Amino acid sequence: MSEQAHQQLAKQLLGCRYEELSPVQRSVIDLIATEAPSGVNKALKHDDRTFGARLADHVAAVGGSWGFIIGFGVFLTVWMAWNVFVKGKVNFDPYPFIFLNLMLSMLAAIQAPVIMMSQNRAAARDREAAEHDYLVNLRAELEIMHLHDKVDEMRDQQMIELLKQQREAIRLLKGQVEKLAAKAKI
Structure with missing residues (x-):
């Protein structure tokens, strides 16, 4: 255009x-x-994430699931029960669970930034999706306004045509009335 x-x-x-x-x-x-x-926004459909980004997203998905929470809770319970109730050389982390605390701290230190990276990428994808939604919604709104204008224009043209037909019908009717009035006088 x-x-x-x-x-x-x-x-x-x-x-x-x-x-x-x-x-x-x-x-x-x-x-x-x-x-x-x-x-469809091609950027939303195309997965151009690196291996590290896909891994981070997977770690975040697993770490934020009920399966992980329940499994990790069971693991912690078994770890603590084993080291409290089993006596002898097999209890490798006695009561204050220093080794367990070290492992949990390391897990948190690694998992937190990975989850934050995944959340940042998710926020960027959400922004792209929101922008695409805005574009589609704006277009729909403008198309509807455009259609309303076209319908109004068609209705106006119809009204003009109806007025022309009505004037013509009135003119013909007046002519018929005048003829009948002239015949009635004779």
């Missing part, structure tokens, strides 16, 4: 010039002008 059509759509739908629009609004006007479908 021409530059003039883009200007007209921007003025009609958003009330400002095409150059004054944000990039998202321009892309919506472009989609409406070309009547192209919005489609």
Whole structure:
């Protein structure tokens, strides 16, 4: 479509010039002008994460699951029970569980940044999805406004045509009334 059509759509739908629009609004006007479908955001569909990013997401998914929480709770209970109730050389971490605390601290030190990295990527994906949703919603709203304008224009044209037909019918009816009045006088 021409530059003039883009200007007209921007003025009609958003009330400002095409150059004054944000990039998202321009892309919506472009989609409406070309009547192209919005489609799925390719960035949302394409998985371009590195191996480390996929691993971090998997660790975050496992670490945040009920299975992990229950399994880890069972492991901690067994560890503590073994070291408290079994006597002799097999209890390798007696009561204050110093080795267990060391292992838990190391796990937390590794797992926390991994989960935060995964959350940052999830937030970035959510922002992209929200921007795509905004684009689709804005386009739908503008298309509906555009359709309302077209329907109003069609209705106005229909009303004009009906008025013309009504005037013609009134003119013919007046002619018939005048003929009948002239015959009645004779």
